[in-house]
Structures are given as C-alpha cells and as structure tokens.
Amino acid sequence: MIIKQFFDDDSSSYSYLVASQRNNSFIIDPVKNNTKKYIDSLDKLSLKLTFGFDTHLHADHITALGELRNITNCETIMGIQSDVDCVSKFVRNKEVITVDEIKITALYTPGHTDDSYCYLVNEENDQILFSGDTLLIGGNGRTDFQNGDPDDLFNSLHNIVLRLNDNTIIYPAHDYKGLKSSTIKEEKIHNKRLKMSKGEFISHMNNLNLKEPNLIDTAIPANQECGIIK
Ligand SMILES: [Fe+2]
Structure with a gap:
C-alpha cells in the first residue's frame, strides 16, 4: 500500500491518495485547487483512481470530487447523512469497501458536522484511520456549524475512535502546525481535549x-454539487 499526503496551503487541509499493490487507488478529501497535483501523481505512479471520498461536507475548501469523477471516472462516495445529490454512492456506518487487498470501513462519527465519517483502512498488519475533522492531532474539529454537536463529538471520539487499537495510525483532514500524522496511543497521552469529562x-x-471559515458561504453550496459550480 502506498499513501501520499497532500497539503492545501489556503485551507491547511490534508488529502490522501492511497494505492493498492495492483495499482488501483482511492483519494480522501481532495481539494479542487489541487486537482492537477492529484492527476500528476496518478499518472506518475500509473494508478487508476477507483474511488473518491469526502469525510464530510466541507466548509473551508471546495472539493475536487466532481472534477476527479469527470476526469478519471472514479466513483464518488460520502455518508448517507450528507445533504448532497452529486455523489455516486452513499455509505452507511460500518459499510466496507475494498480496493484489492485494502479494506476500507466507513465509521459514522457525527459531532464536527452531522455527516462526518472516519474511514478505517486495514491492510495486512497496518491499521490507519483517516479521521476527517473528528480527531485532529492534539485537537478535534469545531462543532459550531453544519449541525455540529459537542455531545455527539465526545461520544464519537470516546465510543468509536479511542476504542480502536492503540497502534492505529491517524491521518487527519487538517493540521495547522505542520504535523503530519499521529497514533491513537499518542493522542490518548497528549491530546488534552480527550482528557476532559463530557x-x-x-x-x-x-x-x-x-471565526467562521472564509469560504463557508461559497464552499458549502459548491460542495453540495461536488465542487462543480454551474
Ligand atoms: Fe470540516
């Protein structure tokens, strides 16, 4: 399995391209400004893009899901709770999708927004959680718009995310300090938000x-159309 992490300077967002041993791949939380970078990586590594996922309806950047679907014919995926009609497949909690040897389990983790999912990826001995804005390194996503709810987020973090194996690698959707990844064990030790009572x-x-994200008024309606603005 190959994992490539991309950073978007404007929104401090991370996107991830994950490839199987048989050159099929999927992308998580792609940013429209960076579509060319993703296509260049797919070309360089001779990969076919099978799926594009958004962990939730983003408020701070425009998704590249629509553009990538148009260019590569990939299937686009979000959770059933997302208020969009442009994706080709909606997933539900615990639904499993496979890309060759890679198993991707959708975990419904509301709280940052009411449509937030984490994607748990298993391959041989590795377990990786693409944690969206549910769990960030040393923090967690905000809960003050898009039906965010701190009570739900507390439950998602403690009853779902922190119950994963301590060695699970965490790849978040954002980092504002240049940190690239973490593990459940590190977050249990260092993340002060996780030590708080409910x-x-x-x-x-x-x-x-x-303060509200700069792009919230344009990003949300654009992302309801998978980033293809008519
Ligand atoms: Fe978000």
Missing part, C-alpha cells in the same frame, strides 16, 4: 468563539 468538553467547545 461536561468540560461540551463547555470548552461551546466557548471557543472561532
């Missing part, structure tokens, strides 16, 4: 007073 967590999340 009450502390809810109160903390409800009092962050973050």
